[in-house]
Amino acid sequence: MPTAAILTDIQSFSSLKELFGYWPFVAALLGNGYFFVIITTVLTFVLIGACLLAKYIPHILNDLSIGTNNELPPFGLKLWVALIVLVPVFFDAGILWFVLWWFIVLWGYLNVIERRIAFVFISMIFMSSWISHVGAGFMTYSQTGVNREMFSLGHAVGTPGDSIALVSWIKGDTADAEPMNIQALAEIKKGNRQEAVSLLSRALDLEPNNNRYYNHLGITLAGMGRNNEAIKAFQNAITLEPGNAVYHYNLSRLHQAAYNLYEAEQSIQKASKIDPARVRVFLNQEEQAHDYSYISEHIPVMRQVARQMRPSGELTLAADAMWNSVLGLFQRNKAMYISLVAFLVLFLLGHIPEEKFTKRCSRCGNLYYVGKTSGSGYPMCLQCHWLETKAKKQMNSVQTGKAEEIKQYRVRNAARTQKLELILPGLGSIVANKAPKGIFRLTMFSAGLVLVVTGGRVLSSFIPTGFDITGLLRITGIIVLGLIYFRSYKSPPVKYGA
Numbered sequence: 001m002p003t004a005a006i007l008t009d010i011q012s013f014s015s016l017k018e019l020f021g022y023w024p025f026v027a028a029l030l031g032n033g034y035f036f037v038i039i040t041t042v043l044t045f046v047l048i049g050a051c052l053l054a055k056y057i058p059h060i061l062n063d064l065s066i067g068t069n070n071e072l073p074p075f076g077l078k079l080w081v082a083l084i085v086l087v088p089v090f091f092d093a094g095i096l097w098f099v100l101w102w103f104i105v106l107w108g109y110l111n112v113i114e115r116r117i118a119f120v121f122i123s124m125i126f127m128s129s130w131i132s133h134v135g136a137g138f139m140t141y142s143q144t145g146v147n148r149e150m151f152s153l154g155h156a157v158g159t160p161g162d163s164i165a166l167v168s169w170i171k172g173d174t175a176d177a178e179p180m181n182i183q184a185l186a187e188i189k190k191g192n193r194q195e196a197v198s199l200l201s202r203a204l205d206l207e208p209n210n211n212r213y214y215n216h217l218g219i220t221l222a223g224m225g226r227n228n229e230a231i232k233a234f235q236n237a238i239t240l241e242p243g244n245a246v247y248h249y250n251l252s253r254l255h256q257a258a259y260n261l262y263e264a265e266q267s268i269q270k271a272s273k274i275d276p277a278r279v280r281v282f283l284n285q286e287e288q289a290h291d292y293s294y295i296s297e298h299i300p301v302m303r304q305v306a307r308q309m310r311p312s313g314e315l316t317l318a319a320d321a322m323w324n325s326v327l328g329l330f331q332r333n334k335a336m337y338i339s340l341v342a343f344l345v346l347f348l349l350g351h352i353p354e355e356k357f358t359k360r361c362s363r364c365g366n367l368y369y370v371g372k373t374s375g376s377g378y379p380m381c382l383q384c385h386w387l388e389t390k391a392k393k394q395m396n397s398v399q400t401g402k403a404e405e406i407k408q409y410r411v412r413n414a415a416r417t418q419k420l421e422l423i424l425p426g427l428g429s430i431v432a433n434k435a436p437k438g439i440f441r442l443t444m445f446s447a448g449l450v451l452v453v454t455g456g457r458v459l460s461s462f463i464p465t466g467f468d469i470t471g472l473l474r475i476t477g478i479i480v481l482g483l484i485y486f487r488s489y490k491s492p493p494v495k496y497g498a
Contacts, residue, residue: 019465023151023304024142028461030305031138035458036450038135042096042326043446045121048439049099051430054420056109057081059358062367094328100125100342107349108357112377113435118346126339128323129332136318137309142462144312145169147304150182151463154298158186170199177203178299178307181213185296188220196220211240212297215247219294222254230254245275246295249282253294362433363388364402365409378433410494418492425488432493444484451477 019025064077072080084105088097103110103118110118124131142148146169152158153166163186170179184199200217207213218233234251241247252267272279286293309315323332330338355369361381362374372385380388387402413432421428425445429438450456455470 019467021298021301022463022465023147023299023301024461024463025465025467026301027138027141027305027308028459031135031141031459032457034135034138036447036454036456038131039450039454039458040443040446041124043450044439044443045099045124046095047424047426047442047446048117048430049102051424051427051438051442052106052110052114053085053102054427055431056106057085059109059360059367060084060105062358091329094324094326096125096326097329104342104345104349107346108352108354109359111379111433111435114430115346117435117439119343122339122342122346125327125342126336128327129319129335132319132323132332133311133315134309135322136315138459139322140312140314140318141305141308141459143314145176145307145310146179147308148462150179150299151304153186154182174202175206177206177210177213178303180206181210181216182299184216184220188216188223193220193224197224209240211237211244211247212299214240215250216296218250218254219296222257222294227254227258243274245271245278246297248274249279250294253286363409364406365413376433414492414494417494421488421493422485425484428488429493434493437493441484441488444480448477448480448484451480453477 060081061077064080065072068077085102086098088101091097099121103121107115107118137144146166149158149162149165149169152162163183166179166183166186169176170183173179180199180203184196184203187193187196187199197217197220200213200220203213204210204217214233214237218230218237221227221230221233231251231254234247234254237244237247238251248267248271252264252271255261255264255267268279282293282295320332323335327335327338358367358369359371359379359381360367361371361384362378363380363384366381366383368379368381371379371381374380383402384406387399387406417428417432419428420431421441424442426438426440426442429435429441451473456473457470
C-alpha cells in the first residue's frame with residue numbers, strides 16, 4: 001500500500017475570506033478592535049470628567065468663597081480648587097483615578113443623569129481586572145501557551161526551536177491536549193508514527209470527543225498499515241462531526257489505497273455532497289502529487305483565541321501593566337474592592353443635604369442653595385418654579401421681569417454653549433444639561449481621535465499578511481472628527497429662544 005502524505009501548509013492569501021482562517025490575523029484583528037473600544041471608552045470618560053469640571057468649578061469657587069466669608073482673594077480660591085482637583089497627582093495614580101476623584105468631589109453638584117454616568121464608570125472599574133486580562137490575552141497572543149509554536153508547526157512554517165519548545169511544554173503540562181496533537185503531526189512527517197499514536201492517544205484520553213484527534217489518529221494508523229483501526233478512527237471522527245467533508249474524504253482515500261473501490265466511491269460521494277468545491281481542490285492536489293493524500297486539520301481559529309486567554313506569567317505581567325497604566329495605586333486584584341468602596345463613598349455623599357451645594361438654575365442661570373427640580377430632573381430656583389406654576393394670564397410686573405431675565409439668560413447661554421461646543425464637541429451640551437447629546441458627541445470625538453492617532457492598529461499579526469488599512473482608518477477618523485464638528489456647528493446645544 002502506498003504511503004499517504006498530509007496536505008497542510010500556509011497558502012498565499014488570495015482573498016480576505018482566506019485570511020480570516022488564520023489565527024494570527026484574527027487574533028490581531030480582534031485585539032485591535034478590543035483595544036479601540038477600550039481606549040475610546042477611557043478617553044470618553046476622561047473628557048466627560050473634564051467637561052464636568054468646566055461646568056462645576058464656578059460652583060465650587062462660589063461655595064469656597066462663601067465658606068471663607070469672602071476672605072480669600074480670587075487667586076487663592078483658584079489655587080485651592082486646583083489643589084482639590086489634582087489630588088491624585090500626589091499619589092502617582094493613573095488617569096482613571098483622576099476621573100473617579102472628580103466624580104467624588106463633584107457629586108453634590110451633579111444632576112441625575114451625570115450621577116448615572118458616575119455609576120457606569122465605577123462599574124467599569126469593577127470589571128477592570130477582567131478587562132485587563134482579556135486585553136493582555138490579545139497583547140501576548142503569540143507568547144503564551146506555545147500558541148505561536150503550534151500555529152507555525154501546524155502550518156509547516158515552524159523551526160526546530162518551535163518543536164523543542166512544544167516538546168518541553170508537553171512534558172511540563174500533561175493536561176494540555178492540543179500541543180500533543182500538533183506534535184503528533186510533526187512526528188508523522190518525521191516518520192515516527194508510533195510516537196504520533198502515543199501522543200494522539202494521550203490527547204484523546206484528555207478530550208475523548210475531539211473529532212480532529214480521531215482524524216489524525218486515523219491518518220497515523222493508515223500510514224502504519226493498521227487499516228481496520230484507521231477505519232474505526234475515521235468513523236469515530238465522522239460520528240462526532242458528520243458534516244465534515246475532510247473525514248469522508250480521508251476514509252475514501254484509505255479505501256482507495258486498500259483497493260476497496262466500492263467503499264471508496266461511497267465515501268467520496270458523501271464528501272462531495274457536503275462540500276464539492278473543497279473536495280475538488282483535494283483531488284486536484286492529489287493529482288499533482290501523484291499520490292493518495294490525507295488531509296489533516298488546523299486548530300480552529302476561535303479555539304486558538306480561547307487558548308490565548310489562559311492565565312500565564314506573561315499574560316499576568318501584561319494585564320498588571322495595562323491596569324497600572326490607567327489606574328495604578330493599588331494591585332489589579334483590588335479592583336473589585338476599589339469599586340465597592342467608591343459606591344459606598346458616593347452613597348454616603350448622597351446623604352449630605354442639598355443646600356450645602358451651590359446649584360445653578362437651568363432656567364434663569366442664578367446660583368442658589370435651596371430650590372426645586374424641573375420635570376427633567378434639572379435644578380430650578382424657587383422663583384422659576386413659582387413662575388412655572390402660574391398661568392400666563394396672571395403674570396404681574398414682577399413675573400414679567402423674571403420672564404425677561406430667563407429670556408436674556410437663554411440668549412447668553414446659547415451663545416456660550418455653542419462656543420464651548422466648537423472648542424470640544426460635547427462640552428457645551430454637558431454645560432447646557434444636554435448630557436445624552438454631550439456623551440454621544442464626546443464618544444464620537446474620542447473614536448475619531450483614536451483612529452487618527454493609531455490608525456486602528458495597536459497589535460500586528462506575526463504572520464505577514466500584506467493587509468493594511470491603517471491609512472483608510474485614519475482618513476475615516478478625520479472624516480468622523482469633521483462630521484462631529486460640523487454637527488456641533490449646525491446643531492448647537494441650546495437654540496436662541498428655547
